[in-house]
Amino acid sequence: MAADFSQSELSTLRQQPDEAVLSALRQGQTQALEVLYDRYASQVYGLAYRILGNSEEAEDLTQDVFLTFWQKDTYQSSRGTLKTFLTTLTRSRAIDRLRAQGTRYRFLQRWQRISDQATIPLIETLAMSEQSDQVRSALAFLSESERQILEIAYYEGLSQSEIAARLNLPLGTVKTRSRQGLIKLRQRLQLSR
Amino acid sequence: MVSAELPENWQDLIAGYVLGNLSEEEAAIVDQLLSDRPELMQEVQAFQDAFHSLAEVIPTEQPPARLRETILSSVGREFNGEPSRSSVALNRPPRSRWMVGAGGAIAAGILLALGLRIASLNAQLQQANAKIETLQQDLQQAQTARPILNTLRQPGTLVYSLQGSDRANAASGSLVMSAEKNQVIILVNNLPELPSGQIYRLWAKVPTETTLAYCGQFNTNEQGFVQLTPSDDICGANPTQMFITIDALSDPTTRGGPVMMQTRT
Numbered sequence: 327m328a329a330d331f332s333q334s335e336l337s338t339l340r341q342q343p344d345e346a347v348l349s350a351l352r353q354g355q356t357q358a359l360e361v362l363y364d365r366y367a368s369q370v371y372g373l374a375y376r377i378l379g380n381s382e383e384a385e386d387l388t389q390d391v392f393l394t395f396w397q398k399d400t401y402q403s404s405r406g407t408l409k410t411f412l413t414t415l416t417r418s419r420a421i422d423r424l425r426a427q428g429t430r431y432r433f434l435q436r437w438q439r440i441s442d443q444a445t446i447p448l449i450e451t452l453a454m455s456e457q458s459d460q461v462r463s464a465l466a467f468l469s470e471s472e473r474q475i476l477e478i479a480y481y482e483g484l485s486q487s488e489i490a491a492r493l494n495l496p497l498g499t500v501k502t503r504s505r506q507g508l509i510k511l512r513q514r515l516q517l518s519r
Numbered sequence: 520m521v522s523a524e525l526p527e528n529w530q531d532l533i534a535g536y537v538l539g540n541l542s543e544e545e546a547a548i549v550d551q552l553l554s555d556r557p558e559l560m561q562e563v564q565a566f567q568d569a570f571h572s573l574a575e576v577i578p579t580e581q582p583p584a585r586l587r588e589t590i591l592s593s594v595g596r597e598f599n600g601e602p603s604r605s606s607v608a609l610n611r612p613p614r615s616r617w618m619v620g621a622g623g624a625i626a627a628g629i630l631l632a633l634g635l636r637i638a639s640l641n642a643q644l645q646q647a648n649a650k651i652e653t654l655q656q657d658l659q660q661a662q663t664a665r666p667i668l669n670t671l672r673q674p675g676t677l678v679y680s681l682q683g684s685d686r687a688n689a690a691s692g693s694l695v696m697s698a699e700k701n702q703v704i705i706l707v708n709n710l711p712e713l714p715s716g717q718i719y720r721l722w723a724k725v726p727t728e729t730t731l732a733y734c735g736q737f738n739t740n741e742q743g744f745v746q747l748t749p750s751d752d753i754c755g756a757n758p759t760q761m762f763i764t765i766d767a768l769s770d771p772t773t774r775g776g777p778v779m780m781q782t783r784t
Contacts (some may be wrong), residue, residue: 361589373574385586387565392590397597406568409679413574458575465576468759480573486540503710505534512534512569517715 336361344408351492354397359396366409367392370416377420377481391416421483464514471508475500524684524748525552533559537566549554558747561740578710630638631751675699679761686765687711694782698755704761706744710779713765720766721747722775723758733772 339347339361351358370391374384391412395401401411426511465473471493472515478489526532527551535541536549553559604704676697684692692707703721713719722731734754735747749755750772761782764775 356591356594359594360587363587363590366581366663367587368581371575371586375580376577381583385582388586389590389593393593396594397610406564408704410571412569417574457572461572461575464572472717476570477559477573481568488539501535501540503616504538504540505531507583508534508538508566509530511572512530512566515569515572518632 329391343404348401348408348502356396359392362408363392366412369409370412371418372414374420375415378423383423387416387420390419394490417480418482424483433516460515460518461511464511464518467510467514468507472503472510473496475504476507476511479504525556527597530562530620531777533562533566536563540700556746558737558740558745562736564741579706583697583776617765640676640722652783676756681705681707681761681780682783683761683780684778686777690780692780696758698757701752701755703745703747703749703754704744705737705782707739708743710739710763716768717765718768719779720764720775721749721754722762722764723749723754723756724762725753725756725758727756729755732758733774733775736759736772 335356339350339355339358339417342350342361344362344365346360346489347361351362361473367388371384371388375381378384378387394415401408405411408452438492468476469485475493477485478484478492484492486500487497489495489501489504526548532545532549532552534539535545541549561599575688577764676695679694679696681692681694682757683775689709689711690707690711691709692705695704695706696702710719718736721734721740723734732751732753734749734751737745737747762775762778764777764778765779766776770776
């Protein structure tokens with residue numbers, strides 16, 4: 327049975343860093359997952375929604391990510407923050423789903439999403455955290471084309487040749503711009519952190 | 520840590536490695552670089568983090584409240600030994616219900632059998648994926664430790680104990696030097712994170728020289744160790760003491776800055 331957790335214990339756990347919450351989770355205190363869910367569900371769901379463009383799919387993937395995280399317990403703090411682990415897992419699985427759905431469906435879905443966004447205001451919290459501000463500032467140093475190529479690679483998982491075809495650019499140009507964009511992003515983030 | 524002997528386009532190569540767009544030739548160069556200089560994995564990680572920072576700029580969005588309940592109750596049930604994933608799946612409106620209605624009982628039976636088979640295959644796939652993830656982590660850990668073991672196996676390897684100076688009194692560690700292989704491995708704990716534009720430099724006090732010999736520079740990393748190929752053979756000439764200083768990246772390598780750590784005498 328899961329250890330009984332009082333509200334005050336849960337409240338204390340909410341003040342703890344991820345490491346301590348994870349430790350409680352690994353000791354069988356499943357309520358610790360509640361704390362981590364409340365901490366990161368909006369990022370996971372937001373990213374899933376951004377990539378998949380569909381709230382039902384995003385919900386399904388969010389569930390998949392948190393259950394996988396809990397069941398497999400493969401996260402290691404030495405390899406990065408929990409937030410990075412969860413967003414990396416979310417992106418990877420979201421892109422797997424996009425690939426499984428195929429290009430035609432993806433295009434229709436994205437088109438639908440753009441239409442939805444134009445007419446239905448999303449219930450979203452614009453958490454302009456310091457970290458996201460830093461990334462926005464860093465992205466401002468990239469050319470429009472470099473940023474666009476990186477965004478397509480990240481959010482859609484397209485290969486360089488697929489990006490070249492989409493943007494009607496030579497493959498070599500896509501490679502050069504994506505690498506230059508990433509180098510600039512890494513350098514600007516290094517300076518700001 | 521980045522040392523002088525790296526190819527000029529090393530950042531371009533690592534960016535391509537992270538983006539998955541290296542040519543075969545470039546991939547071979549990167550493989551060799553990472554094998555020779557495991558400390559470059561820190562750069563790879565930094566480029567990966569930069570790529571994944573794109574997740575930071577999208578608006579966070581609150582999922583529906585029911586999702587929270589579904590996930591947490593599923594975990595609670597599974598923890599108590601009850602099946603959960605199938606229960607969770609059944610709680611959702613089945614997307615293919617109309618097909619079952621149209622196809623009748625036989626179709627429903629086939630779908631059920633197929634569904635069970637798919638669920639079984641899916642479970643096997645998830646198990647296999649989890650196994651692969653574990654094996655990849657084991658492999659990475661093994662690869663991380665390999666350079667230390669290889670260096671320690673060399674004949675004539677020198678091992679020094681490092682202690683922090685007043686500037687880094689919590690720092691401790693060891694230094695392993697193989698003159699034969701021209702390799703130095705520094706294992707450190709609690710060495711302060713470097714301010715931007717600064718670097719740690721390693722120096723050797725050699726009996727035959729009047730000044731300290733510059734051996735190379737490095738940054739700390741999460742792995743807790745760095746591997747250096749000394750820039751001067753004199754570093755391996757049985758040094759009596761080694762020093763780690765903190766310097767500006769632009770400082771000349773003719774003399775070191777403040778001492779952060781030194782070997783015990």
